[in-house]
Amino acid sequence: MTSNAPVAPVKDLDGDGRSEPVRPRKLTKAEKRAIDTKNRLSSPWASAIAIVIALLWTVPTFGLFVTSWRPPADIRTSGWWTFFGDPEVTTENYVEVFTGGSTDFASAFINTVVITLPAVIIPITLALLAAYAFAWMEFRGRNILFVAVFALQIVPIQVTLIPLLTQYNNWGLVGSFWPVWISHTIFALPLAIFLLHNFMMDIPRTLIEAARVDGAGHVKIFFQVLLPLLVPAIAAFGIFQFLWVWNDLLVGLVFGSGPDVSPLTVRLADLTGTRGTAWHLLSSGAFVAMVVPVTVFLLLQRYFVRGLLAGGVKG
């Protein structure tokens, strides 16, 4: 990453170009690229396009955020952009969406938390063990099995819903959190195994072999040698899976439909169907659902990007 390379002060390079020929020192690459950038963005069109894109990507969210704090009567009769002329703020929308009988986002929030934590911890643990076996154990059919697991990433979850639902029904699990946990775990496994396996293969073989020579078994190697080195990889996939589960609608809708189980996304989608014009509830409800993933994302963006670049995205 050249952008992270230490950069010499560039204060002389203010674009007049005069001082450069007499300077004995050659420009560093980073400096040259900085000049290129300056030239590029000095084109008004380039800046205009960048600004328009940035606005299109932020203003809609900002508008809904402003709306969530306006009194319902104002929301119905004027645009959110008029708010700044005559700011009137209320917390009423949030109170109603949290505690109102028809919304009750407080309990949905708990449901989402209760769904998310096990649905992140369980698949990561299982995938770590499986990835370890694929990476560091010798057995017949290893490659074929690994390719098969990799290939199963492409199975759309729609294909699995009805047979799974039938099974959960037979086992009497429907209406509890178990179907949601189990389903999220299953859907996460192929990608998780693939990603963690890739990370594990980057660990030098000599480390593992040294531990083996010292007489360590697989479990000991796994916990004492590999796990500490895998923390960034686990963080990367963990955030991934966290965002996926927290924001998921389809699994929640199919397996967690009861009011005691249904997560925020399901309540929110219900609300758009039943009270599609109640913008004071929709806006505040959307932000209740958004605040945790957005915070996590902003704090741990670095790990998330690493996960993405390691070749994983799920849809």
Next chain:
Amino acid sequence: MDYLLGADSSTQKLVVMVVAILLFVGVMALVLFVAELPKMPRWATVVFFLGPALLLIAFGLVYPAINTVLSSFKSPNLQEWVGTDNYVEVFTNPSMRRVLLNTLLWVLLVPTVSTAIGLVYAVLVDRTRFEKLAKTLVFLPMAISMVGASIIWKFVYDFKPASRPQTGLANQFLVWLGLDTQQFLLNWPWNTLFLIAVMVWIQAGFAMTVLSASIKAIPDDIIEAAKLDGASNFRMFRSVTVPSIRPALVVVLTTVAMATLKVFDIVYSMTGGNFGTSIVANEFYIQTFRTAQRGVGATLAVLLFVMVVPIVVYNVRQMKLSEEQR
């Protein structure tokens, strides 16, 4: 045990969650303990490490996939075999053909447009002073649920007659331009395009992030050489940047295409599939859970599966090609 299956108060739910996690940890500890017992044959250790994951995958992916393929040849209640009737229905029924056409529009437009926007934006903000902030702004929709994004955009598209004060930003712009206000989500094919815009809004950040990383990895000497040859910025973009990041472009396009095929949340929460906006992933849900046409639902799920395969094959082949070139 009833308690574990039917928690209704918040405390109970949290307790059930903790119990579930502890139960899982306990079982795994036991499995690993047994796996590490002396004299355990090697194959048994493999089974203990790999078994739980493979069992779940077999139960939750392999078996259901086979089952659903079989169901696609069955009647609505899955009791009788009906041959290829469901497939004939999906390909001949006019409203189903509309669904297929919409899906085609989605899968062509979302990857290309979001990759184009992501690429242009990545190049424009690369190495500027605001790069980090600028990228975070466009990346942020990835952290928002698709239901949340749908609400954000439904509000942008909100309709009021032109004579009244507007509440939707898009219609306000039309009013400012002196035009009549529009029902953005009512008339096909425009409503499908406006739904597609939401998915583009979500996916562009992904495209931008991956492409930006690969732009930064272009070797400096290539750029220098082009500079020495006097290449203009646009020329540079077309002849140096784009060819150098071609493998990343392929990965982004195919990944977004796969995500687009499976996406259901946007249509479900913005129009519910009404006004001719349904796509295969949404129609699957309606046929299976609303109208109880489970045979047709299974057919649509299989179709989804079949459509993903060529994209994946192309992706894998491109990856192999670029590895050979290296």
